Amino acid sequence: MAEPVLEVHDLRVTFDTEGGLVPAVDGIDFSVAAGQTLAIVGESGSGKSVSSAAVMGILPSNAEVKGEVLLDGRELVGLPSDELRKIRGNDIALVFQDALSALNPYYTVGWQVAEAYRLHHDVSKKAAFQRAIELLDKVGIPDAARRAKSYPHEFSGGMRQRVVIAMALVNDPRVLIADEPTTALDVTVQAQIMQLLADVQEEFGTALVLISHDLGVVAEVADDVLVMYAGRAAERGTVRDLFHRAAHPYSLGLLGAMPRIDVPPRPRLTTIPGSPPSPGSIKTGCPFQPRCAYTERVGERCITERPELTPRPGEGDHEAACHLGRRPEAVV
Amino acid sequence: MPDILWFIIRRLLATVLVMLALSLAVYLIFYAIPADPAHLACGKPCTPDRLEQARHFMQLDQSTIQQYLNFLKGIFAGRTFGEGAAAVHCNAPCFGYSFPLARPVTTLILDRLPVTASIAVGAAVLWLIIGVSLGVVAALNRGRPLDRLAVGVALIGVSTPSFLLGLLAILVFGFWLNMVPVNGYVPFSESPVDWAWHLVTPWLVLAVLQAASYIRLTRAQMLEELNLDHITTARAKGAGEARVVVTHGLRGALVPIVTLFGLDLGGLLGGAILTEKVFSMQGLGELLISAVGQLDVAVVVGVTLFSAFLIIVANLVVDIVHGALDPRVSHG
Numbered sequence: 001m002a003e004p005v006l007e008v009h010d011l012r013v014t015f016d017t018e019g020g021l022v023p024a025v026d027g028i029d030f031s032v033a034a035g036q037t038l039a040i041v042g043e044s045g046s047g048k049s050v051s052s053a054a055v056m057g058i059l060p061s062n063a064e065v066k067g068e069v070l071l072d073g074r075e076l077v078g079l080p081s082d083e084l085r086k087i088r089g090n091d092i093a094l095v096f097q098d099a100l101s102a103l104n105p106y107y108t109v110g111w112q113v114a115e116a117y118r119l120h121h122d123v124s125k126k127a128a129f130q131r132a133i134e135l136l137d138k139v140g141i142p143d144a145a146r147r148a149k150s151y152p153h154e155f156s157g158g159m160r161q162r163v164v165i166a167m168a169l170v171n172d173p174r175v176l177i178a179d180e181p182t183t184a185l186d187v188t189v190q191a192q193i194m195q196l197l198a199d200v201q202e203e204f205g206t207a208l209v210l211i212s213h214d215l216g217v218v219a220e221v222a223d224d225v226l227v228m229y230a231g232r233a234a235e236r237g238t239v240r241d242l243f244h245r246a247a248h249p250y251s252l253g254l255l256g257a258m259p260r261i262d263v264p265p266r267p268r269l270t271t272i273p274g275s276p277p278s279p280g281s282i283k284t285g286c287p288f289q290p291r292c293a294y295t296e297r298v299g300e301r302c303i304t305e306r307p308e309l310t311p312r313p314g315e316g317d318h319e320a321a322c323h324l325g326r327r328p329e330a331v332v
Numbered sequence: 333m334p335d336i337l338w339f340i341i342r343r344l345l346a347t348v349l350v351m352l353a354l355s356l357a358v359y360l361i362f363y364a365i366p367a368d369p370a371h372l373a374c375g376k377p378c379t380p381d382r383l384e385q386a387r388h389f390m391q392l393d394q395s396t397i398q399q400y401l402n403f404l405k406g407i408f409a410g411r412t413f414g415e416g417a418a419a420v421h422c423n424a425p426c427f428g429y430s431f432p433l434a435r436p437v438t439t440l441i442l443d444r445l446p447v448t449a450s451i452a453v454g455a456a457v458l459w460l461i462i463g464v465s466l467g468v469v470a471a472l473n474r475g476r477p478l479d480r481l482a483v484g485v486a487l488i489g490v491s492t493p494s495f496l497l498g499l500l501a502i503l504v505f506g507f508w509l510n511m512v513p514v515n516g517y518v519p520f521s522e523s524p525v526d527w528a529w530h531l532v533t534p535w536l537v538l539a540v541l542q543a544a545s546y547i548r549l550t551r552a553q554m555l556e557e558l559n560l561d562h563i564t565t566a567r568a569k570g571a572g573e574a575r576v577v578v579t580h581g582l583r584g585a586l587v588p589i590v591t592l593f594g595l596d597l598g599g600l601l602g603g604a605i606l607t608e609k610v611f612s613m614q615g616l617g618e619l620l621i622s623a624v625g626q627l628d629v630a631v632v633v634g635v636t637l638f639s640a641f642l643i644i645v646a647n648l649v650v651d652i653v654h655g656a657l658d659p660r661v662s663h664g
Binding site for chain 1 (some may be wrong): 562583
């Protein structure tokens, strides 16, 4: 595998709230190389978005970030805010989930894309606006020169998401973090946006971190997958490892909950019983244990001992955090 | 901008109707009072003959509706009271004639307006600056001592009557410290320095009291605004904190602040009654109060209508500015 652009080691994020310290991300590792796509998968509250915000350094002030975030080998955690500011939006850019709320309603989209450019380049407003039009055109906004003067509310959802992507790409970032970029969109538009991201990646060799709970999208575009559960890594590996050799009961549960047309129809989709634990509520044992169908087979260990990531058969570095030694058979 | 033009024309037409209804209401209220203005004009001793003469001269012997129609006619055509050498002319636009002051109401209002406008506009600029900046500071330091201080100042400001603070200011800065003049007004055209020097205390008194509501409003708006997703976008783009707060945060909080400001200023231009009284300034408020004392109905009606007109105009201006500030608002 190529040299990673972004490497994250033992990332921990703790929120200091009125109810005490809440660990939202509890030691995760991942890396992504130029032109590659890493998908981070998990339910709401599993720490996916917090991890990406931590990498960007845009968490609220009550969050404490520990661990290493290396961009081309340069440590970002603990950098002075001024240095970080130069990296944000320039080397690492973020595509948000909800483009309507991510855009400022009071400024034209051209202005907003141009602002992102001006923040990192010493150019005239006019030149920046030209650059914005160029990018809006590149992401497929028709009649970009005219539409650049429109406000966000004058665009459709898909077009707005293109604007947000243009804003993220305007500085040719090394890493693009897309936080559920298609969740708020129609299925047909979703495909267009994913295609756009793939095109961009091919053209610029951008490393893409895709945060998603849409396993269909993940199967299509990702090279590597990180499955997160309760702020920790449940499983990671290549996309084929996950879809063909999933080793963690949670991954199996996610796969089982996904509708498929390539297998004989089941009477109904399987679901994972229960709901994800609130961060920090499970102190000992496996965080997935209360919802796990395999606990009885393993026994006491699931309750007393926290499973660490251990190697599993597969391509490259397939790992899962589960006490089940071998790949579990699906339990129906 | 034909849309906005039509909007203004429609609103101005509506304003005329509102003013008509309002003038009738005000007229009926003040002419329903049991006291007889002619009695005061007649002097002592007042023979029935002279009283009748005065009533006729002041056109009080006509029916109330006829008097109202005369009033309306006077606005466009002017009025003449009495005949021959003793006749009194009130040129169009005539909003009534003050017999106690022997001047047309229009002239009286125009004479007093600069005083009130000087007080109102100067104070408004001050309270806007003080209120908005303290509000922003409070929001940025939410829950910390600086926030508590600003909120406390706002609470005191909201609860203090202007005459109390005005008298205290005169006592402390005027008499004890002998820093500023304690009363009087110098026209701007005579000496701008003296003008400002005489006004600085009333400005500060009004500004401190009014700023309170702006601190609260700005604080609440900023807290809401800074929580929005597009603020995170601005940070993710690499915008510095000052830019995030002012360009992206305050911009969104501006609409309600401008609305409140327009209405407050419009209201104050109609007469800062207590402040004018405390600082012995001959403004519109002072004109109104002494007219009430002298049963000078024409002045009371005229000033009341003028104040109402200012508030309607302020509303119109606020609506127009609102459309200019928020691209999502259309005046269609």
